[in-house]
Amino acid sequence: MTAFLPEGKRIDTAENSNALSSYENMRAAMERGDILEARAVLCDHDHNLKVDLPCMRGVIPREEGALGIREGSVRDIAVISRVGRAVCFVIKEFIRRENGMTAVLSRADAQQQCARQYIGGLHVGDVIPARITHLEPFGAFCDIGCGLVALMPIDAISVSRIEHPDERFSVGMDIYAVVKSVTDNRVTLSHKELLGTWAENAARFAVGETVTGVIRSIENYGAFVELMPNLAGLAELRDNLRVGDTAAVYIKSIIPQKMKIKLIIIDHFGEPHVPAVPDYFITSGHIECFTYSPPESNRLIETIFR
Template sequence: MNAYFKPEGWLCDNPENIAALSSLAGLQEACAQGRILEARAIICDSAHNLIVDCGCIRGIIPKNECAIGIEEGTTREIAIISRVNKPVCFRVTEFRRGSDNNTYAILSRRAVQQQCIETYINNLAPGDIIDARVTHLEPFGCFVDVGCGVASLIPIDAISVSRISHPGDRFRTGQDIRAVVKSVDSYGRISLSHKELWGTWEENAALFHSGETVAGVVRSVEEYGVFVELTPNLAGLAEPREGVRPGQQTSVYIKSLIRDKMKVKLIIVDNFDAQYAVTAPPYFIEDNHISHWKYSPDGCCKLIETVFE
């Protein structure tokens, strides 16, 4: 039995997955082996069963097998409806002949999610760095698929050190990211963070030098100055300037980088309205686990850190 516990959509182009969907014999073999497959849900019928394009035939995921919690009433039906025209993972449980004399594969997504929680998610530890896919964005945070459609939330204040007004300032739906596990409860619910992956103050400050003029984004405007973001984990304070609004693009002159106070002093050269695509900078951490992260430099007057226990 395979154990592929990645966000939904990662398995679709896998050669073994494609081969299994190419023939009835392939699906029957996958059924016998208990393999996890993926295909696109094309219809949610009036009874909230999902109809899946299994290549050679159609598959049906009965309503209560569409997701963990549907049968118990703890998961809303929007979790089913929102899967239409998107990949879903499943295990083939049996084959039935319908009233139209066609053969249908009966599928279970819930069984795959349950296995994912029991053998993958429940074995995660604080500090583990995992793959995730952004599913939707809310003002309070970013929802991600951490494996087989199992959802988790990255709170807005855990996305980056530099403050943002909405997760859409950082991510887009469908984007593949990494996240850090903060905790896992007995129900398989994960608490996640993300800001640690974008590096410390020193790592980000090393990308810039005094005397340079660089690109930035206005994050907030205060009476005493304008906060301009240079990277997701580094922002500086520019002198007050009229007509500046949060969300505007800027070009800023770097006056100084003050390590012991974690300050970047800036002068706004220009500010303007523009919509640029959200592109994620590279992560500073490429390992699969982190036990401790300290954003602030040694000897700094302020301590910002995360300890994963």
């Protein structure tokens, strides 16, 4: 298991719990330079984070709260927003006082280690784990290691178009992504290439079946219904259809040459679509080229990773 995980994925592991269970184990972890995790419980008026440790007090001084705080390139909200959440850190030192032992921790050093040893070694096309941290209309921000964030633009999330990333993801969701670009340790991600080709998705359905889908757009010639995040079909219009509705659809035909699925809407419901963890075809390794279109199609849709 990689040492550089999205923040929060390490906190409940036996390895992490053992390292924090005693002063002796924490000192050994400090000497090894281990990255550990615990929960931030308070941010004081000087923006120092108090961290919940099982055997002593823990503090992350403000300037150690995030990579860039010390230099002024990152705002204090990066520290304040961690209260109530898991934080990663390395142990800097122990201070013994009359009221007990305090561990001085550094999240910034853990992030620097991650940036240098992990993110700096990523290549375009690498498939990596990530965790959704927040969503904006233009894309999803993902923690790719120790709280360091990469952007996934909305048009890279799936082949089936969406109006907002919250139609596909929720904050805190663990996903996989593929590295789209790396510039000065700034990473951009893609996602749709991990969700299968047209043929792989279409193989899950058969003519004559009635299945559920999500209405993604309504045009004057029909309604596009998403069957899978990378597969949509065209249905004849019905009254009172709304984008985002769940629909029961009958599969009339599947035409690989045209990458088309013709549908008939049997019924539709006002229930909002709740995003589920994606069903991936690829979760590891490296991608050089992703070809979405089937061989028999006249259209070529592919992504080249360079």
